[in-house]
Amino acid sequence: MSVHIIQNKSFILDEEKISVYLKIKPDTFMHLRLKELITEAQNIGQPKGIWTVTYIDEKGSDYIRTGPITFKSHLLRTNLSEANRFFAYVASCGQELDQWSSTYTDYLDVFLIDGILQEACHTAEQQIFEQIQKKYNLSKSNTMNPGSLPQWPVSEQKNLFQLFEGKEKEIGVELLSSYLMTPVKTVSGIRYESQIDFSSCELCPKLDCPNRSKKYTR
Ligand code: SF4
Numbered sequence: 001m002s003v004h005i006i007q008n009k010s011f012i013l014d015e016e017k018i019s020v021y022l023k024i025k026p027d028t029f030m031h032l033r034l035k036e037l038i039t040e041a042q043n044i045g046q047p048k049g050i051w052t053v054t055y056i057d058e059k060g061s062d063y064i065r066t067g068p069i070t071f072k073s074h075l076l077r078t079n080l081s082e083a084n085r086f087f088a089y090v091a092s093c094g095q096e097l098d099q100w101s102s103t104y105t106d107y108l109d110v111f112l113i114d115g116i117l118q119e120a121c122h123t124a125e126q127q128i129f130e131q132i133q134k135k136y137n138l139s140k141s142n143t144m145n146p147g148s149l150p151q152w153p154v155s156e157q158k159n160l161f162q163l164f165e166g167k168e169k170e171i172g173v174e175l176l177s178s179y180l181m182t183p184v185k186t187v188s189g190i191r192y193e194s195q196i197d198f199s200s201c202e203l204c205p206k207l208d209c210p211n212r213s214k215k216y217t218r
Helices: 015-022 029-044 074-079 095-101 107-136 154-162 167-171
Strands: 003-007 048-055 063-066 069-072 085-092 141-144 186-193
Touching (some): 003 107, 015 029, 048 167, 063 074, 069 154, 074 141, 095 107, 107 141, 107 186
Antiparallel strands (some): 003 048, 048 085, 141 186
């Protein structure tokens, strides 16, 4: 199983997207400060990612197995019903930006930097998806993240990380015993091919979540 690593040494942050996410009006003091911090972040930061293709050996009613690793989730099993493989990944803002962020204490800067790190992590995630798409030419793909719903609990992170064979350390990511990850702005998940649209947001009752991408439908 080959593990692919992305080290994004030069990257561009989408200033408009961060402004919209943080609800910052153009030509305000906050907007000017955001621009300054984005410039700093782009000089310092190196968002990173890791991904690997995994083939499914067995499917049960509420589990899938790949080699010695068994993922237990009825929702995961249902979503992967058409798939014989999936792509496990981790995307992170990177340790450089994480350390840079810890040097700021001013409330406004901390608020703006949180949005910057979020977008840096998203940049790495998008790059992973583009690499997977380029290499495997998926007809249609969806994403699931362990812990975003109780139906695929965060404890499944342990199984997911086994697929990287310890190489997540090369991008400075660590899975903690709580199943959370460091740096804090790190996301893990799987990408899989399916003709059926799926978004965890449809099943998630956190109605005021700023990252919601789809309406709550249950
Ligand atoms: S609504 Fe927010 S917390 Fe819930 S799954 Fe979507 S992004 Fe995650």
